[in-house]
Amino acid sequence: MQQEQRERVEAFYDGFQEKLITDYLLGNPRIVAAIRFMQEHIRPACSSILDIGCGMGWSTYEFARFFPEATVQGVDISSELASLARRMFALSNLSYQKADVTSESFALGRPFDAITLIDVYEHIPVSDRPAFHGHLQRLLSDQGQILIASPTPLHQQWLREHAPEGLQPVDEDVTLEDMQALARALEGQLTVFHYRSIWNTNDYFHAQIERQPQYQKIGHHRQAARLTPRLQRLLRTFRYLNWRNNPILKPEHLKYFLKTFFLNNSPAP
Numbered sequence: 001m002q003q004e005q006r007e008r009v010e011a012f013y014d015g016f017q018e019k020l021i022t023d024y025l026l027g028n029p030r031i032v033a034a035i036r037f038m039q040e041h042i043r044p045a046c047s048s049i050l051d052i053g054c055g056m057g058w059s060t061y062e063f064a065r066f067f068p069e070a071t072v073q074g075v076d077i078s079s080e081l082a083s084l085a086r087r088m089f090a091l092s093n094l095s096y097q098k099a100d101v102t103s104e105s106f107a108l109g110r111p112f113d114a115i116t117l118i119d120v121y122e123h124i125p126v127s128d129r130p131a132f133h134g135h136l137q138r139l140l141s142d143q144g145q146i147l148i149a150s151p152t153p154l155h156q157q158w159l160r161e162h163a164p165e166g167l168q169p170v171d172e173d174v175t176l177e178d179m180q181a182l183a184r185a186l187e188g189q190l191t192v193f194h195y196r197s198i199w200n201t202n203d204y205f206h207a208q209i210e211r212q213p214q215y216q217k218i219g220h221h222r223q224a225a226r227l228t229p230r231l232q233r234l235l236r237t238f239r240y241l242n243w244r245n246n247p248i249l250k251p252e253h254l255k256y257f258l259k260t261f262f263l264n265n266s267p268a269p
C-alpha cells in the first residue's frame with residue numbers, strides 16, 4: 001500500500017471503535033460464526049495463533065481462552081484499535097501489535113501454527129496480494145493452517161448496489177479461485193471452502209488452507225466451541241470503557257440487546 005492510502009485506511013479504522021464494540025456487545029452473528037468455525041478447525045495441539053486484522057481484539061481473546069496452551073497474537077493497522085484491544089483484553093498468552101500487513105517491512109520474527117483472518121482478506125488491495133502472500137508464506141509454520149472468513153462477491157455486489165455506505169476504503173471481491181491461488185502460493189491445499197448464509201443466502205464463506213492436511217479423529221473441541229457469554233461481555237465494556245460513551249446506552253442498541261437477551265430469539269450466544 002502506498003503511504004497515502006495507508007494513512008487513509010488507518011484513519012478510517014481508527015474511527016471504527018464504536019462499530020466493533022457494538023458488534024461485541026450485541027454478538028454480530030457474522031463474527032460469532034467465524035470465531036466458532038475457527039475454534040472448531042484449529043488443531044487442539046496448536047501452539048501459536050496469529051489473528052490478522054484483529055480489530056478491537058474480540059476474536060483474538062476468544063482464541064486465547066479456548067487454546068490456553070497457545071500463544072496468541074493480534075495485529076491490526078489501526079493503533080487506536082490495537083490499544084483498545086490491549087485495554088479490553090489482557091491474558092498472559094495474548095498480545096497485540098499495530099502493523100500494516102501489506103507493508104514490505106511487516107515481519108514478526110517467528111512462524112505460527114494457525115493464522116486467522118476474519119473479514120480482512122477482502123480489505124487487502126488485489127495489487128498487494130502477492131506481497132501479502134509472501135508474508136503469509138514466511139509466517140506459516142511447516143504444518144500450519146490458515147482460516148479465512150470473508151464476504152462472497154454476491155454480498156459485495158449487493159453492498160455496492162444497495163448500501164455503499166457499508167463499504168470500507170479497500171473492499172475487493174474474494175472468490176473460490178482466489179482461495180485456491182492462495183493455497184498454491186503457500187504450497188498448501190484448500191481443505192475447507194463452504195458458503196454460509198448469515199443474513200442472506202450465501203453471503204459469506206469460510207475457508208481453510210493446510211500445508212500438510214491432517215486426517216485425524218474429530219476431537220471433543222469440535223463440539224465445545226464457545227464464546228464469552230453476552231452478559232460477561234456487557235460487564236467487560238462497563239469495566240474497561242468510559243461508560244458514558246458505551247454504545248449500549250444508545251436506545252436502539254439497548255432495545256436490541258434486551259429484546260434478544262430476554263426473548264431468547266437472539267442470533268448470538
Ligand SMILES: C[S@@+](CC[C@H](N)C(=O)[O-])C[C@H]1O[C@@H](n2cnc3c(N)ncnc32)[C@H](O)[C@@H]1O
Binds near residue numbers: 054124
Ligand atoms: C472489517 S474489520 C474486521 C475486524 C475484526 N476481524 C472483525 O471481524 O470484527 C477489518 C480489520 O482489518 C484491519 N485491516 C485492514 N487493512 C489492514 C492491513 N493492511 N493491515 C492490518 N490490518 C488491516 C482493520 O483495521 C480492521 O480492524
